[in-house]
Amino acid sequence: MASFKVTGGRKLHGEIIPQGAKNEALQIICAVLLTKDPVTIHNIPDIRDVNALIDLLGDMGVKKTRLSASSVRFQADDVHMDYLESEAYKNKAASLRGSVMMLGPLLARYKKGKIPRPGGDKIGRRRLDTHFLGFERLGAKFDFDPEDGGFYKVDASNLRGTYMLLDEASVTGTANVLMAAVLAEGITTIYNAACEPYLQQLCKMLVRMGAKISGIGSNLLQIEGVSELNGTEHTMLPDMIEIGSFIGMAAMTQSEITIKNCSIPDLGVIPGVFRKLGIQLEIRGDDIFVPAQDHYEIDTFIDGSMLTVADAPWPGFTPDLLSIVLVTAVQAKGTVLIHQKMFESRLFFVDKLIEMGAQIILCDPHRATVVGMNREIQLRGIRMTSPDIRAGVALLIAAMSAKGVSIIDNIEQIDRGYQNIDTRLNALGAEIIRL
Template identity: 70%
Template sequence: MGTFKIEGGQALKGNITPQGAKNEALQILCAVLLTNEEVKIDNIPDIRDVNKLIEILGNLGVKIQKLGKGSFSFKSDDLHLDYLQSEKFKEEGASLRGSIMIVGPLLGRFGKGYIPKPGGDKIGRRRLDTHFEGFINLGAKFRYNKEERFYGVEAPNGLKGKYMLLEEASVTGTANILMAAVLAEGETTIYNAACEPYLQQLCKMLVSMGADIQGIGSNLLKIVGVKSLGGCTHRVLPDMVEIGSWIGLAAMTKSELTIKDVSWDDLGVIPNTFRKLGVQLERKGDDIYIPAHKDGYEVASFIDGSIMNISDAPWPGFTPDLLSIMLVVATQARGSVLIHQKMFESRLFFVDKLIDMGAKIILCDPHRATVIGHDFQSQLKATTMTSPDIRAGISLLIAALSAKGISTIHNIEQIDRGYENIDERLQAIGAKITRVS
């Protein structure tokens, strides 16, 4: 198990460029299974979860060629579908939640798809019902082997388009159903579809491959199935969650940072949500400039004077992946804020680590935490921690970089699942962080 040693309290300075978006890459990589022609993808992040999915694709028979840093070509013209029911796949697929999205394209193209019950972050229940109900609506038959925890969907007579209203605007569920529907017979309508930029990117890629999709960017998608799809070239967006992480890092460490090439138009409410905590940031071209907050930052209040409430919501609301960052930033703000995690019930349980560091946090219940900011009058104290998941892990890392003394973070493999070479990139802007085996 890997460990980070962090000497906190250092002001950072310089430029940092966000990696490609993890959540988009996982969807885009699964979409290469929809065609037997070559697909080229640029800006793929070099992180554990993405690399694991690329390895699974290779074992499935996809021809993979690395063209350069973050650039790959994929060709799925001779797949080994028997691998899907092998013990090796059951082990590999179960360790990666994103592997669930290979089912949709395989079902659409070959009439069958299988997946072991996937793992992922320990952040509460994350149901797969939306995925499989969508496949059933398209005409597939579902089966689940309870003993082996193995899912299967089969449509030997092909899929047929249908109107469906999703119970929840699941990002991966929408992506999976969409990838099955592009090769189904007739028209499919998906209402209450997720519309995150990652989903929009997937739709744009599929259209460039020959798919017929209307309503991109909205929660109402209409797909007219086509016989086959061709190859394409696609570039992954910069990771909005990493961009938010660097904004939070700059504020907490009173650092002057420029985040390069952020694709501002795809950030939605993220910049303004940080401004609610008093964090100053400026748009310079397609970069974000954050000045050193020498005098701290002050939480805004609502018009009626009530306490600021920051909560997550499906896009275009604030992404739940950044709520833990907001919570950490709030610990040194001037004022108080209520953090309301609506979409997952276990994502706030890492706050006990912050309390150990001296943060003033009241955990109201699994979904809500009230943070009373220190206004930098009392610096967080270094401590020893263990990263429970990706987003809590980066939040604890930011806290450690702002704390007084040397902190230790164990189980950093969780952080590596979502952040590329994070120690080296932080060292380049002045952070004192060391990776220990």
């Protein structure tokens, strides 16, 4: 287990380029299984989860040619389906939550698939019902036998288009069902579909490959199945979660930074939510300039009541940034209620912030009230453990703003979602040592 030793109180200065989007990468890379032709993907983030998925595809027989540090050409013209029966596949796929995204392409092209119960963040229940209910609506037969190694098995020998109303607007669920539907016979209509920019990116890539998809960007998708897909070239968006993390980090550490190449139109309400915390942002073309601020004050609602920041399906605020908003509010002036609706364990990391000196009331597993300290009290460094990707970076932000030295254990969680974060932040003036 690796750790970060963080010396707090350092102000950052300079420019930083966000990595490619992790949440886009997992579904885009799985989509290469839909065609025998070469697919070239650019702006791939160099992070643990994505690298593990690329390695897993390679073990299945997908050819991969590294064109540059962030570009890879894939060709799935000789996929070894028998690998899915191996112990190695079970172990590798079980350790990677993104492995579930292989099911849709496998069902579409090979008419069958199986995955073990996937791992990932420890942030509460992350059910897969939407995926399998969608496959069943397309005509697939689903089986889960906990006695058989905990494998989810799907037989899709007769996929046919249909109408379906998803039980939740799941991004991964929508993407998985969409990838299964593009090669199914007939027309598939998906209502209550997720419409995040990353899902739109997947749709646009599939259309370039020859898929017929209408309604892109809305919650009503219509897919007309085709017999086969071709190769393509795709460039991934910058990671909106990393962009939001840098905004919060700049505010907490009183730093002046410029976040480059942000794809501003795809950020939705993210800049506005940070502005509600009192953080000054300046949009310069496709860059975001965050000036150094001694103080920032949380807005109230029009009637003077306390601000609430809650997650919601796109175009609402992404749940992946609630941990960042929470830690950023610690040194603001004012009070905010953070309402994490999706995952009941994601706010439990606040006990470490409280130990550092933050004034936070954990109301229940889904809600926390942050009483901003307006820098009247500086957080103090402690030893802590990263429970998941986003909480890990929230704790890193707290440590960078704290007095003294902090140790963050289990930083493998941070590495799952943030590319060389210590090296990149040290280049701006941080003091982070990897132990």
